[in-house]
Amino acid sequence: MSSGELIDSFVVPVHPHTVLAPEKNEGWGRLRQAYDLAAKRIEESGADLLIIYSTTWPSIIGHQIQADPNPEWVMVDHDFHDLGSINYSFNIDADFAHAWNKSNKERGLQSRTVAYKGFPIDVGSVVALTLLNPDNKIPAVIVSSNVYSNRSETTVLAKACLDVIKSTGRKAVAVTAMSLSNRMFTENIDPKDDKIHSLKDDEWNRKILEFLNEGRLEDVSQLSRTIHRQIRVQKVVTFKPMWWLSAMNENRNNLTGEVLAYEALNGAGGAVVHLNPTPSGVGDKEYDEDDVEVFAGERGVLDTHLESDETNDHNQPSKNTNQGPELWDPTEAEGSVNTDSAPKPVGAYPHARKVGDLIYLSGVGPRQPGTNAIPGGPIHDSSGAPLEYDIKAQTQAVIDNITRILEEAGSSINNVLDVTSFLIDMDRDFAGYNEVWAETLGKVGPTRTTLAIRALPTPIAVEMKVIAKA
Amino acid sequence: MTRGEIVAGCLAPHPPHLVYAENPPQNEPTAEGGWEQLRWGYERLRDSLSDIDYDVIVVLSPHWQTYVGTHFLGLPHFKNLSVDPVFPNLFRYNYDLNIDVDLSKQICDKAKDAGLTVKMMNNPDFRIDYGTITTGHMFNPKWDKPMVVISSNRSSAYYSVDVMQEMMMELGKATRDAILDSGKKAVVLASNSLSHRHFTTESEVPEDMSKEHITSHAMHLWDMRMIEYMRTGQSQRIIDEMPEFTEQAIAESDGGGFTWLLSTLDIPTYPAILHGYGTIIGTGNAIVEWPVYKHKEGEK
Numbered sequence: 067m068s069s070g071e072l073i074d075s076f077v078v079p080v081h082p083h084t085v086l087a088p089e090k091n092e093g094w095g096r097l098r099q100a101y102d103l104a105a106k107r108i109e110e111s112g113a114d115l116l117i118i119y120s121t122t123w124p125s126i127i128g129h130q131i132q133a134d135p136n137p138e139w140v141m142v143d144h145d146f147h148d149l150g151s152i153n154y155s156f157n158i159d160a161d162f163a164h165a166w167n168k169s170n171k172e173r174g175l176q177s178r179t180v181a182y183k184g185f186p187i188d189v190g191s192v193v194a195l196t197l198l199n200p201d202n203k204i205p206a207v208i209v210s211s212n213v214y215s216n217r218s219e220t221t222v223l224a225k226a227c228l229d230v231i232k233s234t235g236r237k238a239v240a241v242t243a244m245s246l247s248n249r250m251f252t253e254n255i256d257p258k259d260d261k262i263h264s265l266k267d268d269e270w271n272r273k274i275l276e277f278l279n280e281g282r283l284e285d286v287s288q289l290s291r292t293i294h295r296q297i298r299v300q301k302v303v304t305f306k307p308m309w310w311l312s313a314m315n316e317n318r319n320n321l322t323g324e325v326l327a328y329e330a331l332n333g334a335g336g337a338v339v340h341l342n343p344t345p346s347g348v349g350d351k352e353y354d355e356d357d358v359e360v361f362a363g364e365r366g367v368l369d370t371h372l373e374s375d376e377t378n379d380h381n382q383p384s385k386n387t388n389q390g391p392e393l394w395d396p397t398e399a400e401g402s403v404n405t406d407s408a409p410k411p412v413g414a415y416p417h418a419r420k421v422g423d424l425i426y427l428s429g430v431g432p433r434q435p436g437t438n439a440i441p442g443g444p445i446h447d448s449s450g451a452p453l454e455y456d457i458k459a460q461t462q463a464v465i466d467n468i469t470r471i472l473e474e475a476g477s478s479i480n481n482v483l484d485v486t487s488f489l490i491d492m493d494r495d496f497a498g499y500n501e502v503w504a505e506t507l508g509k510v511g512p513t514r515t516t517l518a519i520r521a522l523p524t525p526i527a528v529e530m531k532v533i534a535k536a
Numbered sequence: 537m538t539r540g541e542i543v544a545g546c547l548a549p550h551p552p553h554l555v556y557a558e559n560p561p562q563n564e565p566t567a568e569g570g571w572e573q574l575r576w577g578y579e580r581l582r583d584s585l586s587d588i589d590y591d592v593i594v595v596l597s598p599h600w601q602t603y604v605g606t607h608f609l610g611l612p613h614f615k616n617l618s619v620d621p622v623f624p625n626l627f628r629y630n631y632d633l634n635i636d637v638d639l640s641k642q643i644c645d646k647a648k649d650a651g652l653t654v655k656m657m658n659n660p661d662f663r664i665d666y667g668t669i670t671t672g673h674m675f676n677p678k679w680d681k682p683m684v685v686i687s688s689n690r691s692s693a694y695y696s697v698d699v700m701q702e703m704m705m706e707l708g709k710a711t712r713d714a715i716l717d718s719g720k721k722a723v724v725l726a727s728n729s730l731s732h733r734h735f736t737t738e739s740e741v742p743e744d745m746s747k748e749h750i751t752s753h754a755m756h757l758w759d760m761r762m763i764e765y766m767r768t769g770q771s772q773r774i775i776d777e778m779p780e781f782t783e784q785a786i787a788e789s790d791g792g793g794f795t796w797l798l799s800t801l802d803i804p805t806y807p808a809i810l811h812g813y814g815t816i817i818g819t820g821n822a823i824v825e826w827p828v829y830k831h832k833e834g835e836k
């Protein structure tokens with residue numbers, strides 16, 4: 067299995083001045099130079115995918131992902147139309163867009179791709195792609211910013227994206243097209259008089275940039291709500307790009323950061339920041355929020371009235387969105403280890419139990435925590451009719467679940483000692499299962515036994531029983 | 537020169553779903569109908585004004601969002617494809633429309649004299665927002681009248697609804713004065729919904745009317761309250777309650793169009809005609825006409 071990764075991240079400004087009028091103001095010119103430097107670094111990094119999260123593309127029905135392989139049009143800014151037009155023609159990775167869309171749905175998000183001639187690509191994306199990818203050498207993908215989404219949804223959006231980067235072996239660069247403080251002057255100004263709208267905005271911007279310069283991305287992420295209240299115009303789209311970018315970097319706080327430029331764009335704060343995953347050796351998380359893996363928020367607004375008509379019973383167990391047995395809360399006993407980031411048990415048992423130096427895991431399948439969805443698809447439908455499924459995706463999901471349980475126990479996947487694997491169809495699935503194993507646990511080196519069995523309690527094809535070092 | 541005249545004012549909302557459901561030749565996606573109550577409401581509005589003579593349509597849409605002042609389309613002709621960035625599956629419309637540049641400039645100048653920040657939009661590549669196009673199509677599908685298109689200044693977001701109202705009252709007066717001075721007969725349209733909380737999911741068939749309803753009872757109550765004020769000629773109460781309405785119903789009046797319309801009509805005290813009300817993806821939409829032609833100018 068190939069293993070992709072996020073190799074770099076950038077924060078870039080959205081307004082069209084850096085493309086259309088860098089010569090009219092020294093600050094705009096410096097932002098442009100920083101943009102050009104970022105483009106050079108991206109090219110030299112060997113990146114094969116650019117992912118843009120744009121705050122100037124709002125969406126309502128979940129998140130939208132651009133999937134037109136070659137969107138072309140002319141962009142004119144709603145405010146700064148007198149600066150001129152930007153002709154664009156981009157190279158979009160439609161396959162990645164579709165895979166990300168699918169991955170979003172697997173993690174419980176509302177999501178869709180868009181591929182329509184003449185779709186108006188937003189100013190932030192147009193500016194970012196024009197300057198960061200001038201020759202279209204690197205395929206790109208663009209995602210919208212949902213006006214109603216909050217931290218959990220935005221975080222899960224990033225994790226779904228990372229899933230695809232990893233599974234497709236990409237070397238990806240993440241970009242947030244955004245302003246820091248976003249209050250502009252509401253009167254026409256002479257370009258040479260441009261400055262940050264207020265001292266307060268400037269001080270907040272500098273504080274954010276100080277954190278980013280130290281690589282403390284997760285700290286900025288966790289300050290998002292405060293930042294929004296302090297220096298953002300209170301429109302529907304709140305300050306959410308740092309949630310996404312931090313989750314793309316696995317919520318780390320010890321990246322290597324470098325502020326390449328910080329200037330005013332008609333009063334708003336524009337910055338170019340480079341964040342590299344190389345550990346900087348500084349910065350702990352100062353406080354924590356939930357590390358949410360799947361989105362379980364209310365999205366089914368259309369059907370709420372129907373549901374309340376149907377369910378008059380009280381105290382129903384939590385609804386099992388997939389077929390299969392009822393789900394239980396994991397049991398508690400001395401040494402038991404349970405986590406919300408692993409799928410709920412199908413009986414009265416814990417996720418794991420620690421005894422001395424050893425951790426014993428209950429059988430782990432590929433079901434996703436929260437949604438109960440099965441990556442790679444279930445092996446049969448609710449009537450028992452067989453379905454096509456992907457054993458490699460299921461095997462990978464099992465190993466991901468094992469990783470999360472071991473991490474909850476304070477251990478890691480690298481400490482696995484012994485595994486018993488169960489396959490429901492040895493002839494069909496052994497090769498695919500074996501391939502994923504070789505790339506993952508095979509490199510750790512536990513002993514292994516693989517058995518064929520008639521069935522598992524949920525419509526899955528693979529389960530593993532694990533013993534690990536604490 | 538004869539004095540100009542505002543012959544009618546209308547609340548003319550712009551969800552692209554309405555154009556989608558009508559299947560006009562200009563729009564690419566096709567539908568099996570839907571939102572008929574509102575579409576028939578637009579039909580009644582068109583019928584109501586069919587015998588009224590006018591020269592120009594003046595529209596303010598909340599989807600041309602400007603932060604640096606209020607802008608006006610400043611070229612005589614615009615032709616392009618408008619794709620709704622939020623509902624691109626429903627709205628991909630080839631438009632071709634004419635602008636009354638003289639009147640645009642006159643309103644722009646009056647607004648500037650009143651102390652507002654203004655700018656003419658003279659870039660031929662500019663794509664007109666889908667709000668203007670939807671309202672334009674639903675109000676006048678023949679597109680045989682020139683328009684004045686005014687941007688939505690986001691002062692309610694930048695400052696407060698109160699500041700927005702002060703600015704839009706001024707813009708309304710400037711619009712009114714410029715029309716009266718121009719010698720032209722104008723219809724003024726505020727292109728906005730009332731309550732504006734959307735569903736965040738879309739049904740498989742977007743026009744599935746079994747899924748359509750207001751998002752909450754509170755939204756319904758606010759919409760009915762506002763409609764009742766319109767039906768009974770209580771415009772001043774609408775202005776007075778606009779901050780609460782805008783905030784609590786997350787109303788699209790935040791774009792300023794509703795206040796601007798009432799100001800342009802000089803805060804009418806006669807009853808408006810409700811041609812239709814319905815919800816679109818959970819938001820509340822009313823099609824309302826103030827029949828100025830029935831009430832002599834100056835007689836309130």
Ligand SMILES: [Fe+2]
Nearest residue numbers: 598599667788
């Ligand atoms: Fe709207």
